[in-house]
Amino acid sequence: MESELERLRKKVENFPSASAYNRLAELVRSSGDDVGAEQACRRCIKEFPRNGQAYVILAEIELGAGRKAEAVKHLLSATERDSRSYTAHNLLAEHYIAERQIDQALAHLRHILTFKANDPAILQRIEQLRPAGADSAVARPAVAPRPPTAAPGITAPARTAQPGTASHAASRLTGLAALCAESGVRGALVADARGRVVTSAGLAPDVEDLLAGLAAEITGAAVRALEAAGTPRLGVWSLTAAQGQIFAFRREGDYTVVALTESGVRPAMLELRARQALHDLGAA
Secondary structure: OHHHHHHHHHHHHHOOOHHHHHHHHHHHHHOOOHHHHHHHHHHHHHHOOOOOHHHHHHHHHHHHOOOHHHHHHHHHHHHHHOOOOHHHHHHHHHHHHHOOOHHHHHHHHHHHHHHOOOOHHHHHHHHHHOOOOOOOOOOOOOOOOOOOOOOOOOOOOOOOOOOOOOOOHHHHOHHHHHHHHOOOEEEEEEEOOOOOEEEEEOOOHHHHHHHHHHHHHHHHHHHHHHHHOOOOOOOEEEEEEOOEEEEEEEOOOOOEEEEEEOOOOOHHHHHHHHHHHHHHHOOO
16 A cells, blocks of 8 residues: 555645545554545545545544534535535435435435435435324436445544455446456456546556556536536537547546556447446346
8 A cells, every 4th residue: 555655645735636635544444544534635625626525534633533513514615516426415415314314315325316316225214214104305226226325414424445446346347347348458347437447457656556547637617617518418528639548438427437558449348348347236
């Protein structure tokens, strides 16, 4: 981890980005240095004031220290800057549930469904909160439920999983294996909206982190730009260089499939495989 920390420290000094600061803060915090993580978050907020994830990390630090009121302020700031922050809305919902302010909790949970429709964990939580005998406000999901981002109650969340740790669902990513088997594909991964590797194939660990961070940064910036233009949907983007290409495929949800390929590879078949990988995760 130390080499990764040094790489990120150099990156934020020479080529700063919100995703690099956030990744640095998470790694520093996972090493037990909450003070260093907080410093990284505050530098991120100063240089990239519209970034919401830094406020989420600060809130998690405050929760770990038992400072609930400060955590709630940070979470509200996060949602103001990023209305699609799953973690912020989910933690705020659990806070309001603990405070018995169910209407406010439901408002945050239902807002999550506006950008992550049919999320099983959120649908289940809403179902648990609705009054006995009331008509169900949401349909039950047709897919197997996945664990929620945060456990019930606004307690300190678990440390962020290390990059490359695949979930049980990710172990079934037949679509990712098929993508990597396509001619000209060097490797591929699935990244979440925070630039963390969910699962990957054919890529070195340092390359995984670089591609996942790049995907989060470019995808986030592109979605914000498209929203400003009135067309918030982003399906595919690519970067082309003399020695290779990077393709990113995204559907509605928090996951992006990133493929590193040889030059000249066309995206048509790759997109089909990427959609299958997202489907395997329940994200397409």
